Amino acid sequence: MRSNHTRPICSRDRALHTAPRWMIVGAALACVSQMSCRPATAQDPPSEPAATKAPAAVGKQSAFEGNPSKIDFSRGKKHLRGMYRGARHETVYAGCSFRDWTLDWTGCCIANRGHVRDRLEWEHVVPAAAFGRPLLVWKKGHAKCVNSRGKTYRGRRCAKKTSERFRRMEGDMHNLLPSIGRLNQARGHRAMGLITGERRPHGTCDFELDGPMVEPRPAVRGDIARAYLYMHDAYPGLGILTEATRPMWSRWHAEDPPSAWEKKRNELISAEQGNGNPYIQ
Numbered sequence: 390m391r392s393n394h395t396r397p398i399c400s401r402d403r404a405l406h407t408a409p410r411w412m413i414v415g416a417a418l419a420c421v422s423q424m425s426c427r428p429a430t431a432q433d434p435p436s437e438p439a440a441t442k443a444p445a446a447v448g449k450q451s452a453f454e455g456n457p458s459k460i461d462f463s464r465g466k467k468h469l470r471g472m473y474r475g476a477r478h479e480t481v482y483a484g485c486s487f488r489d490w491t492l493d494w495t496g497c498c499i500a501n502r503g504h505v506r507d508r509l510e511w512e513h514v515v516p517a518a519a520f521g522r523p524l525l526v527w528k529k530g531h532a533k534c535v536n537s538r539g540k541t542y543r544g545r546r547c548a549k550k551t552s553e554r555f556r557r558m559e560g561d562m563h564n565l566l567p568s569i570g571r572l573n574q575a576r577g578h579r580a581m582g583l584i585t586g587e588r589r590p591h592g593t594c595d596f597e598l599d600g601p602m603v604e605p606r607p608a609v610r611g612d613i614a615r616a617y618l619y620m621h622d623a624y625p626g627l628g629i630l631t632e633a634t635r636p637m638w639s640r641w642h643a644e645d646p647p648s649a650w651e652k653k654r655n656e657l658i659s660a661e662q663g664n665g666n667p668y669i670q
């Protein structure tokens with residue numbers, strides 16, 4: 390679906406970029422509406438060189454980094470499953486219903502084909518490659534990234550092994566949404582945007598795909614935008630947003646405001662992880 394409709398960035402969005410608001414360090418409850426309770430003291434350890442050239446970062450950057458509790462991906466997934474327990478929820482791209490981590494295929498826009506990826510997974514909204522590739526260890530490897538046969542490796546596996554910053558980004562629960570594995574796989578590292586026409590390659594799901602681009606359904610565009618806006622601010626210098634993409638994310642954020650569940654989820658994550666997503670109020 391193509392939409393030429395443009396709306397201005399809401400004043401709250403603009404207000405969130407005023408530095409003093411970000412820099413309030415307070416009690417745990419205050420964390421719900423703040424980016425983090427812990428200053429980003431740290432650059433990556435010396436073993437991890439700084440980010441390489443990334444697309445021009447835009448907007449005022451936060452003085453903090455996300456995931457101060459340093460929850461890794463494995464623990465993040467466990468915490469999230471607990472938060473979703475006991476109520477009915479929807480998968481991000483397909484909008485299919487699940488409860489207690491069991492998919493209800495009735496009325497789902499794709500059929501269960503017994504495919505190995507016809508299961509629930511946690512989708513990195515900002516793909517791991519998008520925040521990992523700018524790290525040198527991803528591109529160049531590291532002295533510690535050698536397997537038992539003496540062969541060197543790079544990429545996600547090396548970043549995971551050597552970079553605390555990568556592990557924090559990978560485990561940041563604000564960037565994880567439940568998805569049917571097949572659509573998670575179809576999205577891959579693709580960028581998001583509006584695609585002309587209405588080609589739906591996955592059943593009747595409103596999940597369009599064209600070359601390097603996917604277009605998610607309108608009801609989750611805001612949820613996705615808020616993850617991008619948050620990740621860009623929480624992990625500066627990686628070019629998660631660019632001058633070219635920021636207007637779309639701001640528009641999607643304004644057009645699809647946070648639902649009651651998104652707000653509740655933000656509070657639950659904040660209590661566990663130690664920081665909220667300030668775009669969710």
Ligand SMILES: [Ca+2]
Binds near residue numbers: 610611647
């Ligand atoms: Ca929504």
